[in-house]
Amino acid sequence: xISRPRRWSPTPEQLMVLQELYRKGLRNPNxxxxxxxxxxxxxYGKIEGKNVFYWFQNHKARDRQKLRKALLKQMHHRxxxxxxxxxxxxxxxxxxxxxxxxxxxxxxxxxxxxSLFSNPNTFLHxxxxxxxxxMENWMMMRMYGRDWMxxxxxxxxxxxxxxxxxxxxxxxxxxxxxxLKSTNMKDDQSSSNDDSx
Amino acid sequence: xISRPRRWSPTPEQLMVLQELYRKGLRNPNxxxxxxxxxxxxxYGKIEGKNVFYWFQNHKARDRQKLRKALLKQMHHRxxxxxxxxxxxxxxxxxxxxxxxxxxxxxxxxxxxxSLFSNPNTFLHxxxxxxxxxMENWMMMRMYGRDWMxxxxxxxxxxxxxxxxxxxxxxxxxxxxxxLKSTNMKDDQSSSNDDSx
DNA sequence: GCAAATTAATGATTTATTCAAG
DNA sequence: CTTGAATAAATCATTAATTTGC
Numbered sequence: 001x002i003s004r005p006r007r008w009s010p011t012p013e014q015l016m017v018l019q020e021l022y023r024k025g026l027r028n029p030n031x032x033x034x035x036x037x038x039x040x041x042x043x044y045g046k047i048e049g050k051n052v053f054y055w056f057q058n059h060k061a062r063d064r065q066k067l068r069k070a071l072l073k074q075m076h077h078r079x080x081x082x083x084x085x086x087x088x089x090x091x092x093x094x095x096x097x098x099x100x101x102x103x104x105x106x107x108x109x110x111x112x113x114x115s116l117f118s119n120p121n122t123f124l125h126x127x128x129x130x131x132x133x134x135m136e137n138w139m140m141m142r143m144y145g146r147d148w149m150x151x152x153x154x155x156x157x158x159x160x161x162x163x164x165x166x167x168x169x170x171x172x173x174x175x176x177x178x179x180l181k182s183t184n185m186k187d188d189q190s191s192s193n194d195d196s197x
Numbered sequence: 198x199i200s201r202p203r204r205w206s207p208t209p210e211q212l213m214v215l216q217e218l219y220r221k222g223l224r225n226p227n228x229x230x231x232x233x234x235x236x237x238x239x240x241y242g243k244i245e246g247k248n249v250f251y252w253f254q255n256h257k258a259r260d261r262q263k264l265r266k267a268l269l270k271q272m273h274h275r276x277x278x279x280x281x282x283x284x285x286x287x288x289x290x291x292x293x294x295x296x297x298x299x300x301x302x303x304x305x306x307x308x309x310x311x312s313l314f315s316n317p318n319t320f321l322h323x324x325x326x327x328x329x330x331x332m333e334n335w336m337m338m339r340m341y342g343r344d345w346m347x348x349x350x351x352x353x354x355x356x357x358x359x360x361x362x363x364x365x366x367x368x369x370x371x372x373x374x375x376x377l378k379s380t381n382m383k384d385d386q387s388s389s390n391d392d393s394x
Numbered sequence: 395g396c397a398a399a400t401t402a403a404t405g406a407t408t409t410a411t412t413c414a415a416g
Numbered sequence: 417c418t419t420g421a422a423t424a425a426a427t428c429a430t431t432a433a434t435t436t437g438c
Binding site: 007008009010050051054055057058059062 | 403404405
């Protein structure tokens with residue numbers, strides 16, 4: 001019995017595909033991309049969305065850190081210019097760029113790059129434009145993978161119910177107090193005192 | 198017209214409940230906790246899971262940083278010992294503790310604290326113990342909220358389909374190449390060259 | 395050859411930092 | 417200025433490589 005591994009390990013095919021996607025320049029796959037990649041990679045073995053997400057995150061970070069170290073060591077040794085590495089053309093001189101939040105781009109920018117991939121194949125669903133619908137239960141953060149595992153697996157994930165505050169000044173309706181399970185033991189539990197409503 | 202706000206802002210009731218939960222010691226709510234809190238708080242106004250998650254994350258971080266600053270300033274000024282702050286009893290001298298991963302606790306530890314909250318009310322579903330089922334599409338990471346928004350909202354989220362690597366050495370089955378949409382313009386796009394399979 | 399011991403890689407989590415809305 | 421949202425960096429923990437003694 002191999003006792004199902006506790007953490008995902010990519011099969012050679014999965015790894016190859018991920019590396020190729022990375023090599024092509026993919027760094028921060030969005031939700032749809034993660035789902036698509038996961039779906040396709042699941043042909044080669046067990047895989048989840050978070051694995052894909054983590055893989056890109058770690059790979060990017062370690063690629064960058066490797067580059068940093070190389071540059072530092074090089075700079076310390078001699079002043080040889082850049083090494084090769086022209087695969088995913090990093091934004092010029094952005095090898096050590098700390099952050100870079102190009103958020104909320106104003107509706108239509110950089111239309112030149114779009115022309116490079118004129119493949120309007122809407123492979124993924126493109127729901128309505130208004131809010132609601134899928135937006136509700138879309139996210140269960142990364143960290144919850146383990147908690148969920150501990151919760152569903154019978155590993156004796158102890159229960160630390162936390163009483164819900166009940167002095168909300170509006171009509172309490174159906175809400176009074178409800179216990180919450182807690183599996184991570186860090187600083188998650190309630191303080192033992194002051195829980196009388 | 199107030200033009201629906203683009204980011205969540207807690208209503209007074211929601212904020213009060215969140216603060217109370219925090220005050221009681223909740224720091225890293227897990228998946229079930231986030232869902233439960235979200236469900237109950239949605240009685241008081243529009244809210245999503247990520248809002249709850251972010252709120253705890255930010256609140257913890259900023260509480261800690263505030264404490265750090267206070268300590269630093271105090272230490273610099275005079276040597277007054279700790280300020281008050283005995284609400285969520287921080288692990289002794291853990292005010293600036295870097296990490297602390299109590300992961301994979303061996304099945305039954307710290308049973309004393311459990312006795313403090315002997316409320317085995319299984320309010321939340323407790324699914325089977327084996328894999329699969331809910332574990333599949335459980336997580337869409339935090340960052341995807343915005344992407345999803347840009348995608349579903351008609352803001353002209355440009356399409357940057359990325360060709361899927363196709364030289365996987367197993368039988369390609371139904372997978373050959375598939376375009377992926379990309380909305381974040383950071384370094385997400387594929388390199389323009391080398392996309393011929 | 396082969397496990398136990400040690401080290402290197404890397405998957406998974408948490409914390410720090412930054413951007414930007416209000 | 418406060419704080420929601422997002423990303424990057426640091427860290428932990430487990431698995432795979434590898435070394436080592438037999």
